[in-house]
Amino acid sequence: MLKEILIKGFEKFNAGLNGEADNPIHAIRNNAFALFEQQGFPHKKLEDWKYTRLSKLVQNEFNIPDSASIDENSVKPFLIPELKSNLIVMVNGIYNKELSDIKGGEEYFIGSISDGAEKYPDLVEKYFAKISNFTLNPLSALNTAFAREGVMIYTGKNTGIELPVYILNLIDAQNSLPIAQPRNLFIASEGSSFKVIEDFHTIGSNTNYTNAITEIYCGKNSNVEYYKIQDDSDKSFHTGSTDVKQERDSLFTATTISWGGSLIRNNLNILLNDENIETHMYGLFYARNREHIDNQTFVDHAKPHCESNELYKGIIDDNATGVFNGKIMVRTDAQKTNAYQSNNNILLSENATIYAKPQLEIFADDVKCSHGATTGQLDKDAMFYLRARSIGENEAKVLLLNAFASDVLDKITIEELQAHLRNLLLKKLKREL
Amino acid sequence: MLTIKNLNARIEEKEILKGLNLQINAGEVHAIMGPNGSGKSTLASVLAGREDYEVTDGEVLFEGKNLFDLAPEERAREGLFLAFQYPVEIPGVSNINFMKTAMNEIRKHKGEEPYSAPEFMKLVKEKAALLGLDKEMLSRYVNVGFSGGEKKRNEIFQLAVMQPKLAILDETDSGLDIDALKTVSNGVNSLKSDNNAFLVITHYQRLLNYIVPDFVHIMYDGKIVKSGDKELALHLEEFGYDFIKNQEVGV
Numbered sequence: 242m243l244k245e246i247l248i249k250g251f252e253k254f255n256a257g258l259n260g261e262a263d264n265p266i267h268a269i270r271n272n273a274f275a276l277f278e279q280q281g282f283p284h285k286k287l288e289d290w291k292y293t294r295l296s297k298l299v300q301n302e303f304n305i306p307d308s309a310s311i312d313e314n315s316v317k318p319f320l321i322p323e324l325k326s327n328l329i330v331m332v333n334g335i336y337n338k339e340l341s342d343i344k345g346g347e348e349y350f351i352g353s354i355s356d357g358a359e360k361y362p363d364l365v366e367k368y369f370a371k372i373s374n375f376t377l378n379p380l381s382a383l384n385t386a387f388a389r390e391g392v393m394i395y396t397g398k399n400t401g402i403e404l405p406v407y408i409l410n411l412i413d414a415q416n417s418l419p420i421a422q423p424r425n426l427f428i429a430s431e432g433s434s435f436k437v438i439e440d441f442h443t444i445g446s447n448t449n450y451t452n453a454i455t456e457i458y459c460g461k462n463s464n465v466e467y468y469k470i471q472d473d474s475d476k477s478f479h480t481g482s483t484d485v486k487q488e489r490d491s492l493f494t495a496t497t498i499s500w501g502g503s504l505i506r507n508n509l510n511i512l513l514n515d516e517n518i519e520t521h522m523y524g525l526f527y528a529r530n531r532e533h534i535d536n537q538t539f540v541d542h543a544k545p546h547c548e549s550n551e552l553y554k555g556i557i558d559d560n561a562t563g564v565f566n567g568k569i570m571v572r573t574d575a576q577k578t579n580a581y582q583s584n585n586n587i588l589l590s591e592n593a594t595i596y597a598k599p600q601l602e603i604f605a606d607d608v609k610c611s612h613g614a615t616t617g618q619l620d621k622d623a624m625f626y627l628r629a630r631s632i633g634e635n636e637a638k639v640l641l642l643n644a645f646a647s648d649v650l651d652k653i654t655i656e657e658l659q660a661h662l663r664n665l666l667l668k669k670l671k672r673e674l
Numbered sequence: 675m676l677t678i679k680n681l682n683a684r685i686e687e688k689e690i691l692k693g694l695n696l697q698i699n700a701g702e703v704h705a706i707m708g709p710n711g712s713g714k715s716t717l718a719s720v721l722a723g724r725e726d727y728e729v730t731d732g733e734v735l736f737e738g739k740n741l742f743d744l745a746p747e748e749r750a751r752e753g754l755f756l757a758f759q760y761p762v763e764i765p766g767v768s769n770i771n772f773m774k775t776a777m778n779e780i781r782k783h784k785g786e787e788p789y790s791a792p793e794f795m796k797l798v799k800e801k802a803a804l805l806g807l808d809k810e811m812l813s814r815y816v817n818v819g820f821s822g823g824e825k826k827r828n829e830i831f832q833l834a835v836m837q838p839k840l841a842i843l844d845e846t847d848s849g850l851d852i853d854a855l856k857t858v859s860n861g862v863n864s865l866k867s868d869n870n871a872f873l874v875i876t877h878y879q880r881l882l883n884y885i886v887p888d889f890v891h892i893m894y895d896g897k898i899v900k901s902g903d904k905e906l907a908l909h910l911e912e913f914g915y916d917f918i919k920n921q922e923v924g925v
C-alpha cells in the first residue's frame with residue numbers, strides 16, 4: 242500500500258537530510274509526517290471526500306524518485322508558444338536549474354525554496370507551512386514532510402516581476418511510477434505584483450501521482466495572478482491545494498483549468514484577512530472518458546468591505562465525473578461583504594455525472610451574497626439553429642462548448658497563455674487531443 | 675423545387691399537420707396565412723428538420739431529393755433556408771464567426787475553397803449594407819441582446835449572405851416597424867431570381883404589398899384549405915378567417 246511505501250520513503254529521505262536541522266523547512270518535517278502517518282489518506286467518510294475516492298490511488302506501487310533529469314528536447318513540446326517568461330522546469334516535483342531560465346532582477350527573488358530559505362530565512366520561517374494548515378489536511382502534511390526543492394517567489398515592497406513566472410511541472414513516468422510533491426511559496430510584499438503559471442504535464446505512460454501544495458501570501462495592496470493548468474495523462478493522479486492569505490487592499494485572481502488526469506482533486510482556500518480585498522476565482526474543467534475532476538473552493542471572508550467573485554464551468558462527457566464544491570464563509574465581522582458564486586455544468590453523455598454543491602455560511606447581516614448553479618445539456622434550440630445554417634452536428638457542438646468555456650478563458654490576462662489554451666480547448670473538443 | 679404530398683406530422687402525440695399538399699417552383703413566391711396554431715411554424719420546422727417532430731405520413735421532395743433522408747445541416751447545404759419566427763440567442767458565438775463557419779460548410783459541400791478573410795468581409799459588408807445592419811452587430815454574439823426587429827433583420831441578413839434556393843420566412847414581418855419592413859422587403863426582393871423561391875409565412879397583408887406573392891395559401895388545422903392569388907390575402911385582411919372556419923364546419 243502507498244502509505245507503507247511513503248513511511249519507508251520518508252525514513253530514507255529524512256536520513257539523507259543531515260545537517261539541515263536549522264533549515265526552517267526541515268524543522269517541521271517530522272511533525273508533519275507524524276500527522277500524515279496518524280491520519281493516512283482521506284477516506285470517503287469525510288464529508289469533503291464523499292465523491293472523490295482515493296482507493297485507486299493508494300493501491301499502486303509508486304516510487305519516490307530522489308533525483309530526476311530529462312533532456313531539453315523533451316521539455317520543448319510542452320512550452321507555451323511565444324510566451325516570454327521566467328521559466329522554471331520542475332521534474333518530479335524537484336526544481337531543475339539546468340532546464341530553467343530565469344531573467345532575474347534586483348528587487349525580487351525567483352528560485353528554489355531551499356535557496357530562498359538560505360537567502361531569506363526569516364521570511365520562510367514566517368510563511369512556510371503557515372498559510373497551509375497541515376494539521377487539518379493529511380495530504381498537506383504529507384507534502385510538507387517531503388518538501389524540499391519547490392519554487393519560491395518573493396517580490397520586495399512596491400516592486401513587480403515584469404514577465405510571468407512559468408512553472409512547468411513535468412512528471413517522468415517513462416520507467417517508473419513516480420510520485421512528485423512540488424511545494425511552492427509565493428510572497429508578494431506590500432504594493433508588489435506578479436503573475437505565475439503552474440502547468441502540469443506527464444511524460445511517459447506509467448501511472449503517476451502528484452501531490453502539490455502552493456502557499457501564496459498577498460501583502461497589503463499587492464496584486465497576484467495565479468494560474469493552474471492540469472493537462473496530465475489518463476494515468477495521472479493529482480491532489481493539490483493552493484492556500485492563499487490576502488491582506489488589506491490586495492487583489493488576487495486564481496484561474497484553474499483542468500482537462501487531463503485520471504483523478505484530479507484541487508483545493509483552493511483563500512483567507513480574506515483584512516478590509517477592502519478583492520478576490521476572483523475562475524475555473525474550467527473538461528472531463529472525458531473515465532476522468533474524475535474535483536474542485537473544492539473555500540473563500541473565507543473574515544473582515545468587512547471585501548468582494549469575492551467566483552465562476553466555475555464544467556463540461557463532462559463519456560463516463561467522466563465532475564465535482565464542484567464552493568464554500569463561502571462570511572464571518573460575523575465581515576459586514577458589507579459582496580460574495581458571488583456561479584457554477585455552470587454541461588453534461589454531454591448519459592453516463593456523465595456531476596456533483597455540484599454551493600455552500601454559503603453567512604454570519605454577518607449586512608452583506609450581498611449570491612450563488613447560482615446550473616447543470617444541463619447542450620441547448621437544443623441553439624444546436625438546431627446552427628444546424629439549420631448548415632453547420633454539422635459535431636461542429637455545432639464544438640462551437641457551443643467553446644462559447645460556454647470562453648467566459649472563463651476570456652478572463653486570462655496573459656495573451657499567449659490565453660491563445661494557447663483556446664487552441665488546446667478546440668483540439669480537445671474536436672477530440673484531436 | 676419543392677413538392678409536399680400528404681404531409682402528416684405530430685409532436686408529443688399531438689397531430690398538427692394533417693395531410694398538407696404544396697408545390698413550389700423556381701422563380702415563385704408563395705405566401706401562407708392562417709390563424710394562430712394552425713401549424714405554419716410546424717410546417718417550417720418539419721421542412722428544416724427539427725427533430726422534435728415526427729413525420730407520420732407523406733413525402734417531401736426538394737430538388738428531386740427526399741428531404742427526410744437529409745439531416746438539417748444537409749438540407750441547409752442543399753439550399754433550404756428557414757428564417758426563424760423566434761431566432762435563438764447564442765451567447766459566446768459571434769455573428770461573424772457563425773456566418774463564416776456556416777458559409778464555409780456550404781462552400782465545402784459545393785467543392786469550393788473556403789473564403790479568404792477579405793473575400794468574406796467584403797461579402798458580409800455588402801449584405802449588411804443591403805439590410806441596413808449595423809456593422810457593430812456583426813461582432814456581437816448571435817442575437818444576444820438584439821431587439822425583436824434586429825433579430826429579424828439578422829435572419830434576412832443571413833439569408834442574403836447564404837443565397838439559398840428556397841427561403842422560408844416565418845413571420846419575419848412581425849414586430850418590424852414600417853421602415854424596417856421596407857428595408858427587409860427590399861432585401862428579399864433584390865435576392866429574387868428565376869432560380870430561387872420564397873415561402874413567406876405571415877399574418878399581415880401589409881408585408882405582401884412589398885413582397886408580392888404569386889400564390890397565397892390559407893392554412894387551417896394542419897392543412898391548406900384554400901389557395902389563390904394575392905387577392906386572397908386582401909380578402910382575408912377584410913373579412914378575417916371566419917369564412918374559412920365556417921366553411922370547414924360546413925364540410
Ligand SMILES: Nc1ncnc2c1ncn2[C@@H]1O[C@H](COP(=O)(O)OP(=O)(O)OP(=O)(O)O)[C@@H](O)[C@H]1O
Pocket residue numbers: 685686688690708709710711712713714715716717759
Ligand atoms: N412542443 C409542443 N407540444 C405540444 N404542442 C405543440 C408543441 N409545439 C407546438 N405545439 C402546438 O402545435 C400547434 C401548431 O403550432 P404552430 O407553432 O405550428 O402554429 P402557427 O401556425 O405557427 O401559429 P402562430 O401563428 O401563432 O405562429 C399549436 O396548437 C401548438 O400549441
Ligand SMILES: [Mg+2]
Pocket residue numbers: 714715716759844845
Ligand atoms: Mg408560427
